[in-house]
Amino acid sequence: MENYKVYVEVTVKFSTDGVMMPVEFIWEDGTKYIIDKVKSKERCASRKAGGTGIMYTVMVDGKECHLYYEFDKWFMERKSA
Helix, strand or coil: CHHHEEECEEEEEECCCCCEEEEEEECCCCCEEECCEEEEEEEEECCCCCCEEEEEEEEECCEEEEEEEECCEEEEECCCC
């Protein structure tokens, strides 16, 4: 399962009421992706990669993907191991 988990560097912004929102992330190959929109945020487990936390459903370049905040680290699911 761990093969599916990719830890990523994430830039976040905090609103005045303390809400954390991711704005961009850097994939394992060093490519930086700007998050166009955060569609939803929910407490969830990653069935594919394992681990629980807050799942952010985000739009990047017209594609929907999931970004997970797991206590003190961010990760995404790799398409295949």
